[in-house]
Amino acid sequence: MSAQAAGLSDLFSSSSSKSSKFLPVDEAFDVLTDSKATSKGTRLAITFDITPGHYVYKNQLKVRFPKGISATPFTYSQKPVTIDDPTFGKVPVFKQRTVVATTTLATKNGKGAKNAPILIDWQGCATAGLCYPPEKATTKINIPATR
Numbered sequence: 001m002s003a004q005a006a007g008l009s010d011l012f013s014s015s016s017s018k019s020s021k022f023l024p025v026d027e028a029f030d031v032l033t034d035s036k037a038t039s040k041g042t043r044l045a046i047t048f049d050i051t052p053g054h055y056v057y058k059n060q061l062k063v064r065f066p067k068g069i070s071a072t073p074f075t076y077s078q079k080p081v082t083i084d085d086p087t088f089g090k091v092p093v094f095k096q097r098t099v100v101a102t103t104t105l106a107t108k109n110g111k112g113a114k115n116a117p118i119l120i121d122w123q124g125c126a127t128a129g130l131c132y133p134p135e136k137a138t139t140k141i142n143i144p145a146t147r
Helices: 003-012
Strands: 029-038 041-050 054-057 062-064 069-071 081-085 089-094 098-107 113-122 124-126 135-143
Touching (some): 029 113, 029 135, 041 135, 098 135
Antiparallel strands (some): 041 098, 054 089, 054 124, 062 113, 069 098, 081 089, 113 135
16 A cells, blocks of 8 residues: 555544544535436436535536537536635635536437436535545436427
């Protein structure tokens, strides 16, 4: 094990007598998806439940999908705040307890798609000084025909 890997495991270790300074990423952030068919495609809602003392970068949230599918720009349930981040400079982040990012996915040819694989990229940090590596979440959605 490298010194860097050993250092990272110490950050999250539960075997030490004192509690870890940082939560594991899946405890700091809970990411859920929900989809619903609409007349314009499928509305995809990505919900971030953010533990206090943590934040999610607005500009690191991206959705990837197969060719032939398009997505509208995200809308958000909360307004981001701007912070002076040591890595990215002045950037918008979400510090609220719950934030929902919504987009609508549709096929470019108007035909439906079943079980389309959707990959969600995002990144978050702890205000105490740790940025988690970029994370990925996957889901599959059905997109109704719009023609």
